[in-house]
Amino acid sequence: MTVLPDVLQPGLRLVFCGTAAGTASARARAYYAGPGNRFWEILFETGLTTERLRPSQFREVLRYGIGLTDMVKTASGSDASLPADSFDPDRLRDHTLALEPRFLAFNGKRSAKAFFAASKVDYGLQTTQLGSTSLFVLPSTSGAARGFWEPRYWHDLAKLVGAIPGHKDS
Secondary structure (H helix, E strand, O other), X not given: OOOOOOEOOOOOOEEXXXXXXXXXXXXXXXXXXXXXXXXXXXXXXHOOOOOOOOHHHHHHHHHXXXXXXXXXXXXXXXXXXXXXXXXOHHHHHHHXXXXXXXXXXXXXXXXXXXXXXXXXXXXXXXXXXXXXXXXXXXXXXXXXXXHHOOOHHHHHHHHHHOXXXXXXXX
Protein backbone atom coordinates (compact mmCIF):
# COMPACT_ATOMS: atom_id res chain seq x y z
CA MET A 1 0.00 0.00 0.00
CA THR A 2 1.25 3.48 -0.90
CA VAL A 3 1.92 5.73 2.10
CA LEU A 4 1.44 8.99 0.18
CA PRO A 5 0.10 9.35 -3.36
CA ASP A 6 2.32 10.71 -6.08
CA VAL A 7 1.46 14.24 -7.17
CA LEU A 8 2.51 13.97 -10.80
CA GLN A 9 1.28 14.85 -14.26
CA PRO A 10 2.85 15.45 -17.68
CA GLY A 11 4.51 18.79 -18.40
CA LEU A 12 5.75 19.72 -14.93
CA ARG A 13 8.69 22.04 -14.64
CA LEU A 14 9.98 20.38 -11.48
CA VAL A 15 9.43 17.16 -9.51
CA PHE A 16 10.76 16.74 -5.98
CA CYS A 17 11.69 13.25 -4.85
CA GLY A 18 12.19 12.58 -1.17
CA THR A 19 13.36 9.33 0.36
CA ALA A 20 10.08 8.33 2.07
CA ALA A 21 7.28 9.88 4.10
CA GLY A 22 8.51 10.52 7.61
CA THR A 23 6.50 9.37 10.59
CA ALA A 24 4.68 12.71 10.99
CA SER A 25 3.95 12.92 7.25
CA ALA A 26 2.55 9.39 7.17
CA ARG A 27 0.37 10.16 10.18
CA ALA A 28 -0.87 13.43 8.62
CA ARG A 29 -1.16 11.82 5.15
CA ALA A 30 0.66 14.88 3.78
CA TYR A 31 4.10 15.54 2.33
CA TYR A 32 6.74 17.24 4.50
CA ALA A 33 4.50 17.52 7.58
CA GLY A 34 7.20 16.83 10.18
CA PRO A 35 7.98 19.46 12.79
CA GLY A 36 10.95 21.50 11.68
CA ASN A 37 10.75 20.45 8.03
CA ARG A 38 11.69 23.44 5.87
CA PHE A 39 10.23 22.25 2.57
CA TRP A 40 7.19 24.51 2.33
CA GLU A 41 9.12 27.49 3.65
CA ILE A 42 11.97 27.14 1.13
CA LEU A 43 9.57 26.72 -1.81
CA PHE A 44 8.11 30.12 -1.02
CA GLU A 45 11.44 31.74 -0.09
CA THR A 46 13.00 30.74 -3.43
CA GLY A 47 10.04 31.84 -5.55
CA LEU A 48 8.97 28.36 -6.59
CA THR A 49 5.52 29.15 -5.11
CA THR A 50 3.78 32.49 -4.60
CA GLU A 51 2.47 31.52 -1.17
CA ARG A 52 3.70 29.44 1.70
CA LEU A 53 1.67 26.28 1.43
CA ARG A 54 0.88 24.03 4.38
CA PRO A 55 1.51 20.29 4.26
CA SER A 56 -2.24 19.66 3.99
CA GLN A 57 -2.20 21.69 0.74
CA PHE A 58 0.41 19.45 -0.90
CA ARG A 59 -1.73 18.81 -3.99
CA GLU A 60 -1.67 22.58 -4.69
CA VAL A 61 1.94 22.31 -5.95
CA LEU A 62 0.55 21.28 -9.32
CA ARG A 63 -0.66 24.88 -9.78
CA TYR A 64 3.02 25.87 -9.76
CA GLY A 65 4.17 23.19 -12.18
CA ILE A 66 5.67 21.16 -9.33
CA GLY A 67 5.22 17.46 -8.57
CA LEU A 68 5.97 15.32 -5.52
CA THR A 69 7.07 11.72 -5.08
CA ASP A 70 9.31 9.56 -2.92
CA MET A 71 11.87 6.85 -3.60
CA VAL A 72 10.06 4.60 -1.09
CA LYS A 73 6.28 4.54 -1.46
CA THR A 74 5.35 1.53 0.72
CA ALA A 75 7.11 2.34 4.02
CA SER A 76 7.54 5.40 6.22
CA GLY A 77 9.89 6.58 8.93
CA SER A 78 13.48 7.74 9.19
CA ASP A 79 15.92 6.92 6.39
CA ALA A 80 17.75 4.47 8.66
CA SER A 81 14.54 2.53 9.44
CA LEU A 82 13.50 1.89 5.83
CA PRO A 83 13.83 -1.68 4.53
CA ALA A 84 16.47 -1.90 1.80
CA ASP A 85 14.07 -3.67 -0.55
CA SER A 86 11.52 -0.85 -0.30
CA PHE A 87 13.58 1.54 -2.48
CA ASP A 88 12.25 1.62 -6.04
CA PRO A 89 14.48 3.65 -8.39
CA ASP A 90 13.04 1.86 -11.44
CA ARG A 91 9.56 3.22 -10.67
CA LEU A 92 10.98 6.76 -10.45
CA ARG A 93 12.92 6.33 -13.71
CA ASP A 94 9.83 5.04 -15.51
CA HIS A 95 7.62 7.91 -14.25
CA THR A 96 10.26 10.50 -15.11
CA LEU A 97 10.79 9.19 -18.63
CA ALA A 98 7.02 9.02 -19.21
CA LEU A 99 6.16 12.45 -17.77
CA GLU A 100 9.33 14.35 -18.81
CA PRO A 101 9.50 17.10 -16.18
CA ARG A 102 12.16 19.72 -16.89
CA PHE A 103 13.88 18.95 -13.56
CA LEU A 104 13.91 16.09 -11.08
CA ALA A 105 15.27 17.30 -7.74
CA PHE A 106 16.20 14.96 -4.91
CA ASN A 107 15.34 16.33 -1.47
CA GLY A 108 18.38 14.89 0.29
CA LYS A 109 21.28 12.70 -0.68
CA ARG A 110 19.70 9.43 0.48
CA SER A 111 17.11 9.36 -2.31
CA ALA A 112 19.73 10.46 -4.86
CA LYS A 113 22.17 7.73 -3.81
CA ALA A 114 19.44 5.13 -4.24
CA PHE A 115 18.50 6.51 -7.65
CA PHE A 116 22.08 6.67 -8.94
CA ALA A 117 23.10 3.44 -7.15
CA ALA A 118 26.06 5.39 -5.80
CA SER A 119 27.75 5.60 -2.44
CA LYS A 120 28.50 9.31 -2.92
CA VAL A 121 26.67 12.15 -4.65
CA ASP A 122 27.29 15.87 -4.64
CA TYR A 123 24.75 18.64 -4.20
CA GLY A 124 23.77 20.66 -7.22
CA LEU A 125 23.03 20.10 -10.89
CA GLN A 126 24.21 16.67 -12.00
CA THR A 127 26.21 16.09 -15.19
CA THR A 128 23.86 13.34 -16.36
CA GLN A 129 20.25 13.66 -17.46
CA LEU A 130 17.38 11.20 -17.59
CA GLY A 131 15.97 11.58 -21.06
CA SER A 132 15.21 15.30 -21.37
CA THR A 133 15.04 15.77 -17.57
CA SER A 134 17.85 17.54 -15.72
CA LEU A 135 18.75 16.08 -12.32
CA PHE A 136 19.54 18.10 -9.19
CA VAL A 137 20.50 17.03 -5.65
CA LEU A 138 19.49 19.23 -2.71
CA PRO A 139 20.20 19.27 1.02
CA SER A 140 17.32 17.63 2.86
CA THR A 141 14.66 19.89 4.34
CA SER A 142 14.04 17.39 7.15
CA GLY A 143 14.39 18.68 10.68
CA ALA A 144 16.58 15.63 11.34
CA ALA A 145 19.08 16.91 8.74
CA ARG A 146 19.51 20.44 10.12
CA GLY A 147 23.26 19.97 10.42
CA PHE A 148 23.50 19.63 6.64
CA TRP A 149 21.09 22.45 5.75
CA GLU A 150 22.38 24.77 3.04
CA PRO A 151 19.66 26.85 1.34
CA ARG A 152 22.08 28.08 -1.35
CA TYR A 153 21.45 24.94 -3.42
CA TRP A 154 17.69 25.48 -3.23
CA HIS A 155 18.18 29.03 -4.51
CA ASP A 156 20.43 27.73 -7.30
CA LEU A 157 17.73 25.29 -8.37
CA ALA A 158 15.06 27.99 -8.31
CA LYS A 159 17.20 30.19 -10.58
CA LEU A 160 17.50 27.34 -13.08
CA VAL A 161 13.79 26.52 -12.94
CA GLY A 162 12.69 30.18 -12.85
CA ALA A 163 10.55 31.96 -10.29
CA ILE A 164 6.89 32.06 -11.12
CA PRO A 165 5.16 35.33 -11.96
CA GLY A 166 3.51 36.94 -8.98
CA HIS A 167 6.15 35.94 -6.42
CA LYS A 168 7.41 38.65 -4.12
CA ASP A 169 10.85 38.56 -5.83
CA SER A 170 9.85 38.06 -9.48
